[in-house]
Amino acid sequence: MSTSGRILPTSAGGRDGGIIALGGGSVGDVAGFVAATYLRGIRLAQVPTTLLGMADASIGGKTAVDIAAGKNLVGAFHSPDAVFADLAVLATLPPRQLSSGLAEVTKCAFLADRESVAQLARSLESVRAGDLGAILAALTLAAEVKGGIVSQDPREAGLRELLNFGHTMGHAYEAASAYRVTHGEAVAVGMVYATALAERLALTAPTVRPELEDLLGRAALPTRARLPKGVWSFVLQDKKARGGKLRWILPRRIGQFSVVTDASEAALRAAARIVERAA
Template identity: 80%
Template structure:
C-alpha cells in the first residue's frame, strides 16, 4: 500500500511524510532522492544538464519501477510528479493519492524556502506560486483526498490523514473465489455499517447472526441495529465459545434453527466472533440448502488476519482438527479494528503469528514494516493495527485468488502449520493456535536449515520478530505430536508435505523428509525450552 503525498513545491510533503509513516510503521520513499540515485547527480544538475523533460522522464521511470508490496510506503513526491496522467495512473495502481493544499501565501512561503532545489528560478516566489497553482490545478485536484495545511502543524496534518485512513476510508481488498468474489473491508467503526454493505451486495429478508455469549454481549446489538436499518430481519443463534463450537452436534442444531427460522438463499449467515465461530458458521452455510450466503465479522486478530479470509470452513472430529469441511467463499469480511481494543494480550499475540507468517511469505519490506509497527500493534494503536491486518489480508487474498481450492500455490499458507497443528492438538489445545504456529514456523525453518535450503541467518530473524510479539520460539514437542503429524490433511499417498523457507519471500514444498531429519529439527526447537 503506497500513500503518495502530492501538492505544490514547499507545501510540506517532505516534513509530513516521516511523521505520517510513523503512524503505520511505514517506510518513506523520497522521489527526488530516488531520481538522484538513478541519475547519479542532483535533481538540479539533471535539469541544468539535460533539461526539464529528461527530469520528468526520470521521475516517471522511478514511479514505474516501484514494486507492489503489502508493506506500507509513504511517498514524498516532487511538486511536478502528478502533472503527467500516466504518473497519476501509476500511483493509483499502487495505492492512494493524498493531496496537500494551501493558500497562495502558504505556497509562496514554501517555494521561497525551496528555491535552491531547482535551477533557473529567476521569478519571484509569489509569481512562481501563482503560476504553479494555476498550471497544475487539474493535476492537484485529481487526488483521492485532499487536506488543507493552512493553520495546521505538521503533526496535525499527519494525524488528520491517518485518522481518515483508519476511520473513514479504510482499506478494501478484493478476493477472487471459486464460487463468487469476496471483499475484505478493514477500518475502525465498520461494525455499524455491516447492514448497508450487505444490502448493496443484494442480501434480503431474514439473516442469521451466529455468535457466542461473550462476543454477543459486546457487539450483537450494534450489528443487529445495522442489519435492521436496511430492512434485513436478523435472528440470533448462540453457539459455544472456542473449539467447542466446531462439533457436528452444534452444526446440526444450527441447521435445524435455520430451517425453523426460514433462512433462505436471499438472506444468509453473518458470523460474529473468532475463528472457531467463523469456521462453524461457514461450514453450516456451505451445507445448508446446498449453500447460502455467508459474511464474517471477525473479532480476533487471528480471524482478521487469516481464518475469515479465503472460504475455508471446517468442524473437528475425534481424529483431528478441521478434518470435515468445505470451501465456501464469504460475500464479505468486515474487520473492525476497534474490537481488538478489548482483546486479551495473549490472544492478540496469537493473532500476530499469522501476521508474521504473511510478512515472511511476502517480502523484506513487509517484514521490516511489521518490525517497526509491532509495539504499536501490541498497545492497540489503530494505525499500526490497520497496517498489520492489511499486510496479512493482502498476502492471503493474493494467494487465495490464484488458488481458491488449495490445489497449488495456496499451500504456501501452510508455512508453520504442519507441525503447528500437530503441536496444538498434542498439547490438548493448551497452547493457542498462534503459539503453536509460531513454534511450527521455527520448526519449519530449522528443517530448511538441516536440508541446506536456507541460510542459518534466517531463523534468528524469524525468532526475533516472534519474541517481540511475545510468542514462543522453543517448545518440547510431546511424543504424541508425531501421530498427529502423520494425520495431516495435506499429506498425499501417506507422504507429508512441508512448506519450507529458502529466504524471505521464497518458499518451497518438500515431500517425504526422513524421520531422522524431522527429529533433529524437533531437537533444535526443544533446545533450551522450559
C-alpha cells in the first residue's frame, strides 16, 4: 500500500486516470482496492494472468487487502471497466497455481449442476496438460456461474453468499497457515470441510463428499489437512463480520445449497476431525 501511495499520484493521473491490474488475483485485489479508493474511485482494467484470476478474482467487482487480523478485512466493491484475459500467459503458470484456480472452478461446477460437474470431471486432465480448449471451457463454466450470480446480487445481499462455499473454513485455514497454502488449496479443504459439516448435520447424503474429493484429487488439490490451532479464532472473526453468527454455505446436493447459522460446536469439531483424518 505504501508503494501504491508513492506511485499513484504520478502514474494514475487525476479522476480521469486509471489503473491496469496486470497479474494474479493478489495484484487484482490490491490494484482494484487502490482504484476503488484513490480519489474515491478511478477506472480499472483487470488483466488476470492466473487461472484463478481469470475464473474468479477478475469477475464481480470485489477488491480487498489482507491485514494482520485476517484475510480480506479491508476492501471495496469496484467493478472493472474492462477485463482482458489472454490464455497464452497460462503457459508459464506453475502447476500448483493452475490447480489453485481449479478449486474455484470446481466450486462453481458444484454450485451449478451435475452436468457442469461431469463436464469438468471429463476435462480436468486436459486442463492440467495445458490444452487451451479445455481451459477455455473451464473458464467459461466458472465465468457463467459466477457472472450469473453476481449480476443478480452485486453487493452480496443474498444469493452471492453462495460463492462463499468452502471459504469460511478456507479463509481461516489460509490465514492460520500464514498463507503458506494457496487460496485454492485452502478453499479445496474448506469445501471438503463444509461438505463434512453438511453430512454431520444430516443435510446431505454421504455420496456428495466422495464426488467432490474425487474432482479435487484429480485437480491435484488437497482434500485433507492438519488445521493449525489458530484456525478457530480466524473462523470466529468471520462471525464478527456477520452479525454475530457464522454463516456456513453447505451443500444439500450438487446444485442446491443452504445457509446454516446454527451449527453446533460439536458438529464443527466432528467435521474438523474428518478433514484431519489421515492428513
